[in-house]
Amino acid sequence: MTQTVLYGPNDTIVEDAEATVDDLWLRLDDLERASGWQLKPEGACLGDVCVPLPAASRERFVQDDAGDVRFNLAELARVLDMPVLHDAATSTWSFGESVPDRRQRMSSFEAPDFALPDLSGRIHRLSDQRGKKVFMVAWASW
Numbered sequence: 778m779t780q781t782v783l784y785g786p787n788d789t790i791v792e793d794a795e796a797t798v799d800d801l802w803l804r805l806d807d808l809e810r811a812s813g814w815q816l817k818p819e820g821a822c823l824g825d826v827c828v829p830l831p832a833a834s835r836e837r838f839v840q841d842d843a844g845d846v847r848f849n850l851a852e853l854a855r856v857l858d859m860p861v862l863h864d865a866a867t868s869t870w871s872f873g874e875s876v877p878d879r880r881q882r883m884s885s886f887e888a889p890d891f892a893l894p895d896l897s898g899r900i901h902r903l904s905d906q907r908g909k910k911v912f913m914v915a916w917a918s919w
Contacts, residue, residue, distance in 0.1 A: 782811040782850070783871040795847060798863070801870050802840060802847040812850060812872070821853055828856065888913070 780794040780801065789811040795802035809815050815822050816839065820829040830838050840847045851870070854861045860873035874882075890904040903911070 779868060781867070781869040783869065784812040784850075785872075787811055787813075796863070796865075796868065796870075798865070799851060800849050801851045801863070802849050805846055805848060808848045808850060814848075814850070814853065816846070816848055821848070828853065 778794055778796060780791050780796050782789045782791055782794075782801070782803075787810075789807075791803060791807045791811055793804060794807065803811065805816055813823050817827065820827045821838070822828075837852050838849050840849075850872070851861050851863070854872050858876045862871040862873075863869070864871075888903060890902060892900050892902045894900055
């Protein structure tokens with residue numbers, strides 16, 4: 778069954794995926810093409826990072842039907858705390874950035890300084906709020 782996999786910067790059409798409501802089973806070559814992950818003896822690996830697949834729960838990740846090996850990308854995403862969205866109507870799966878990765882990226886984020894007047898004309902600068910928690914809301918009509 779054809780599925781569209783949105784993973785990181787990749788937008789991949791997978792012709793022979795097996796999808797259920799919660800699981801996306803991909804052949805190993807499609808797994809690597811769509812997400813960059815590879816199945817290795819040490820587990821599921823993306824570059825130098827490997828996630829061990831415990832023998833007791835290996836069937837949640839890997840199916841081997843007479844040499845037709847498939848990997849459940851949705852289960853790996855759940856283990857990695859990545860949001861997964863599946864739209865059955867369009868056969869599309871979208872994988873978001875993991876919570877720890879987002880947290881690390883956002884912890885180093887610093888908004889640029891700017892200044893705006895309040896209703897009485899007094900200027901306020903974002904830099905005046907350094908070290909304090911700031912909630913900013915931006916809105917545009919376009």
